[in-house]
Amino acid sequence: MLNETFDWDRMRIFRAVAELGSMSAAAEKLGGSVPTISRRISELEHALRTELLKRSTRGIDLTEAGRLLLRHANLMADIVSAAHDDVSDTDTPDTGPVHIVTCDALGPYWLAPRQPEFKIRHPGVELTLSASDRVPDLLDNEADIAIQYEPPTRSELICRRLGVVHYLCFASQDYLDQNGVATSLSDFHEHRYLLHEGYTHQSKSWANGAELARQLIPFSLVTNCTATLISSCLAGGGIAVLPSYISTAYPALIPLPLPTMASIQLWLSYTERIRRLGRGQVAIEWLRQAFDPSKSDWFRQTLVRP
Secondary structure (H helix, E strand, O other): OOOOOOOHHHHHHHHHHHHHOOHHHHHHHHOOOHHHHHHHHHHHHHHHOOOOEEEEOOEEEEOHHHHHHHHHHHHHHHHHHHHHHHHHOOOOOOOEEEEEEEOOOHHHHHHHHHHHHHHHHOOOEEEEEEEOOOOOOHHHOOOOEEEEOOOOOOOOOEEEEEEEEEEEEEEOHHHHHHHOOOOOHHHHHHOOEEEEHHHHHHHHHEOHHHHHHHHHOOOOEEEOOHHHHHHHHHOOOOEEEEEOOHHHHOOOOEEOOOOOOEEEEEEEEEOHHHHHOHHHHHHHHHHHHHOOOOOOHHHOOOOOOO
16 A cells, blocks of 8 residues: 555545535545545545445544544645645745635624735735634645634644733614613613624624523514624614724724623634744744734733723
């Protein structure tokens, strides 16, 4: 098996099936058919003389041999990417693409306004800034750097704590003039509330009273888009739960004298390959500075109210 006839494509297919949990999902991602994917996995098992996957009507599970092979496959994928980047970037240590994925609030309302300064300092680095609630697979090159609300579970990734994001209640002056100011959680039933559906996945981070209110109140708007939430709030649609740093972009949004709804840890993660690249180093340092609690009050451990 370990000779010049080794078929690396089988490893790529096996890795996709193992991490996605099904043949059909792997076929969709790789652009092949399920029978082809199944045949390639069978060929790999035959070549290794061991069973890698347990197939059932519920999907697939890795055998012990499969789990061991997946660890090697991940290392191989990272080595191939590192070899490519080391060779292609030999003479251009501070140029090339860097893909950053974060949520749809941090990207447009905190990082995007700071991108022009980064471009002036590093004109050769091509930033791609994507917004997604789904954590990208950095080891499969879905992105280079991720900013997320939970530390990654993959031990192969480098993880650094960036700070804390605090969520408050905001409203427009027009809404407050017409409906009054909510001063406690017990006032929630008298108001209209706007919610990002992504918050429902962070319930363990919500304050006890806020989480109970979230479960009991019929929200007038639930959306998966922070821009929609802000637009509705500015138009007087109701009270919106938003991160405290939104005040910098929208001073017309008034923070209400209510308890903090949630305080959620923010994490930066990337691969060793990205850490060794010049363009990766400057991007990582830029992100660390952008969220430095000593420079940005919004991300301190203790809330600094707008």
